Amino acid sequence: MRELTDRALDVARAKGATYADIRIVRRETQTLEMKNGVMENLSLADTYGFGVRVVADGAWGFASSSRLEKPEIDRVAALAVAIAKASAISKKADVRLGPAEVHVGAYKTPIEVDPFAVSLEDKIDYLARADKEARAVEGVRVVDGTLGFQRETKTFASSEGSFLEQTLIETGAGIVVTAVADGEMQQRSYPNSFGRHQGTAGYEFLTTWNLPAHARQMAEEAVGLLKAPQCPSKVTSLILDGPQLGLQVHESCGHPIELDRVYGTEAAFAGTSFLTPEKYRNFRYGSDLVNIVSDAVTPGGLGTYGYDDEGVPAQTTEIIKKGQFVGYLTSRETAQELRKTHPGAPERSNGAMRADGWNRMPIIRMNNVSLLPGEWTLDELIADTDDGIYMITNKSWSIDDRRLNFQFGTELAYEVKGGKLGRMLKNATYTGMTPQFWAGCDAICNKDHWHVWGTVNCGKGQPGQVAHTAHGAAPTRFRNVQVGVMKG
Amino acid sequence: MLGQNRLAEIAERVLRASKAEQTEIMVTSNDSYLTRFATNTIHQNVAESDASARVRVITDQKTGVAAGNDLSPAGLKKLVETAETTASFQEKNPDVGLLPKPQPIRPVDAYVEATAKCTPLERAKGVEKILAPARKHGLDAAGAFSTEEQELYIANSLGVAAYHKGTVASLLTVVMGKDSSGYGADASIDVSRIDPEAVGKTAIDKALASRNPTAIEPGEYTVILEEEAIADMLFFLGYMGMSALAVQEGRSFMAGKFGERVTGDKITIWDDGSDLRGLPLPFDFEGTPKEKVVLIEKGIARNVVYDTVTAAKEKGRRSTGHSLPAPNAQGPLPINLFMEPGTATKEEMLASTERGIWVTRFHYTNILHPVKTVITGMTRDGTFLIENGKITRPLKNLRFTQSILEAFANVEAVGKKLKVVKDDWNALGTTVPALKIRSFRFTGGTQ
Known part of the structure; x- marks a missing residue:
C-alpha cells in the first residue's frame, strides 16, 4: 500500500502541490430487509477507490477514481493539482493548515463478534422472529425489519509524513410497524426511527437491541395510535425520550457548531449557523444543566473512530459547558481561521473532518455529539411534571438554514397529568427557537437512561455526502414549549 | 466513462x-x-x-x-x-x-x-x-x-x-x-x-431587495411560490403517494380516489422520462421503457406508477417503467415529474395579489403526515410581502405547515413558464411552473 500512497504524493508534489494526502477506502455493506415475513432485500455491496486531496497555488483540489492502478493514480494526482490551480483564480488567501499533523498508527473498532462472519440464516431468523411478533397484532399492515452491517477499511497518507490504517465496523438493526385505517396511517419504530439504530459494534449489538423482544409493543402502539386523539395545541412542559432528544441535539447543536457552516462554506446547501464567531466562549446557549461534548472516542458510538480523514487523532471537545457555548467542531483550516479573531482558540483541529467514502472530499462532520446525563430517573421526572406531553421517537424534522427555528414530530406521545402518564396522543409536534428552547431545559435523566443513538442519514455537502453520527442522550424536560402545530 | x-x-x-x-x-x-x-x-x-x-x-x-x-x-x-x-x-x-x-x-x-x-x-x-x-x-x-x-x-x-x-x-x-x-x-x-x-x-437582485427584513405574524396568506418551492412540493407528493406500492399498502392519498377530485382543476401532473424539457432517463432500472403516466389530470386522480412486481399484483397491469434498482422497500417512483404550465406570468400573479407573500424557495422540507400530505419547512433566500399588487418589503423567513393537496386545491394561477429544478442528490429533475395559492398556512417565523 505504501508504494501506491507514496506514488500519489510524489506525483502531486512534482506537479506543484504544497500539501497532498491520499485516502484509499474500501466499504463493504450487507443489508437485509424483511417485509411482512418475506426477505425483500438481501444484498452485499463493495466499493473501493481512492481520493487525492492537494493544495496547489494556495487552493484546494480533489480528484478520485475507482481504479487503483499506477497510471490512474498518476492521472488522478495530476488532475487534483490541475483542479487546485483552476480554483486559485478566485482565491482570497492561501489555504493555511497550521502545524503539521504527523501520525503513524492503526485503529480497529473493538468488537466481540464479526458481523460478516455470522451466517445469513441466523440473521434472517432474527428478523423473522421480530416480524412474527409484530404481525401477531391485529390491525398491523406492514412490518419492515432491517439489519445493516458495514466494514470500512481506509489507508491515509499525507505529504507531511502521516500513514494511518483504520478498520471501522458497524452493526445496525431496526423494525418499523405500520398500521393503516380510515385514511389514517401510524408507525412505530424500534430502537430508533430512520429504519434502524446503528453503532460501531459487532453482532453483539443485536443482543443489546433485541428486536424480537420489542416488536409486539411497537405493533400494539402503532395500532393504538390510529384511534388516539390528536396532540393538543398549547404551550406546556415537554419531555423528550432519548432518540428524539438525540435528533434535537443533532439539528440544533451539532450542525450549528460545524465551523465550516459558521464560515459560510455550506451556505448554498445546508445553510449557515447562528453561532457566529463573536459568540465563541461568549454566548449562553442553554440552562446551567446543559453540558454537550463532541466525542469521537465514545465506545460503540456511530461517530467513533481512531483518526479523522485529515489524519487528526480522535478526541473529546467541550461544546456547551453549564449552558455556555465554548467550542466548535473544527478542521485544520477552520481552526486557523478561528484564531484570526480568537488567538486563544486551539491551534490544532479537534478531528471532525470526515468524507463519505473514497470519492468525496472531507468536510466537518459531527462524531458523537452528546448531551451529558443529569440526576433524574424517568419516573421521578414524570412524577415531577404536573402538566405536559411526553414525546417518543422521531417522525419528522425540519430546521431553518441558521439552525434557529425548528419543528419536530414524533411517532408517539402521552399526556402527562398530575405527575402521571395519561392518554396516548397521535401526530405530536413541537416547535421552538434553539437558545430559548435549551434555556427551558430543567431536568435531565441520569446515566442509567443514557444511550448513544446512531443517526445513519446525516446529509451535507455538494456533491452530497451522508455521514454516520451519534448522540448520547437521556430523557429530558423542557419548560414552556409550543406543542401541537399540525391541524387534526 | x-x-x-x-x-x-x-x-x-x-x-x-x-x-x-x-x-x-x-x-x-x-x-x-x-x-x-x-x-x-x-x-x-x-x-x-x-x-x-x-x-x-x-x-x-x-x-x-x-x-x-x-x-x-x-x-x-x-x-x-x-x-x-x-x-x-x-x-x-x-x-x-x-x-x-x-x-x-x-x-x-x-x-x-x-x-x-x-x-x-x-x-x-x-x-x-x-x-x-x-x-x-x-x-x-x-x-x-x-x-x-x-x-x-x-x-x-x-x-x-x-x-x-x-x-x-x-x-x-x-x-x-x-x-x-x-x-x-x-x-x-x-x-x-x-x-x-x-x-x-x-x-x-434578491439579496439586495431582501435587506432589512421584518417579521410578520404567522397565519394564512395568499402566496406566490416560485418554481423551486413547487418542485419541492411535487417531489414529496410523488414520494408519498404516487407509487403503486403505496396504494397497494393503503398508505397513499391516491388509494380509493381514482377518478375523484384530489386537487383544484388547474393542476395536471405527469411523469415522463423522455421529455427533453426535464432531465430525461428513457427506461427504468429494470430496463423497461418509461411510459408517460398522467397522475393527476385537471385535479382528478388518474394513475400511479408501476414496476414489474407491483404490476404483477393487479390483473391486467403492466409496468409503466418506474422501477428503482430492485429489490427495494420503496417500490416504484415517479422521478421525472412535470406540472402543466398555465397562462400567467409572475408579474401578473403579483399584480393580481392584494396582500400576500412571495416565496423564492423552501428549506429543509419534511413530511408530517403522508396520507394527509402535510409537510413542513422554512422559506429561504428571498421572502417578500406583497401589498396591492407590489412587493413592498422583505420578510424574515417563515415556517409553513401545510397539506400539499389542500394547497393545490387553492391554486388561483399557474405560471406559463416551466423550469427544471435539479434534485440536490442525483441527476434527476422536476419540471414545474410557479403557482399562486390562497390560504397557505404559515405557523412560525425565525430571526
Missing part, C-alpha cells in the same frame, strides 16, 4: 457466468465534476470517476443481490457468486416477479459534448461571473457548478439490453448580505445553455 461496448461486454460476462434461472445486471459509469464556492472564493473543486455493477439473480423464487465496483473478470465472477450465494439463503417469496422481457426503447439524445468536456477552468470562469458582481455589491456568493456525464446499461437473461448516455450541468448560488440572501439556479443537459451571469444576477 466506459462506453457502450465495454458496458455490454461486462453485462455479457455476468449473464454468461450466472447459473441462476434469471439474472439482471445494471452497470453505471460516470465522470462528474463539481466546483464549489463560498465567501466569494472557490473552496472545493472535485472530480470523480466511477463505474459499478449490481447483479440480481432469481432462482426458485429466491432473489439475491450483489453490488461492487471491481469490474475485472475476477471481480465480476465474485459478484455473481455472491448474488447466487445470497439467494440460496432466502426463503421462497411468491411475490418475486419474473424479470421483464425486452421492449422497444425510444432512445433519448441527452448527451451534450460541451457538458462532457467542460474543464475545471471553464467552470471556475463561470463561477467568477457570479463572484465579481457579488463582490462589487459587497455581497458574499456561495454555490456549486457541476457537470456530469453518465452511462446506464441494464441487461437481463430474457434479452433486455438497454443503454442510455446523458449529461447534466447544474449551477446554483446563494448570495448573502449581512441580513439578506437571494437564490439563483439553472440546470440543463447542455452546459452552454446555462448563463452564470443571469443566475448570479437573479440571486444578487
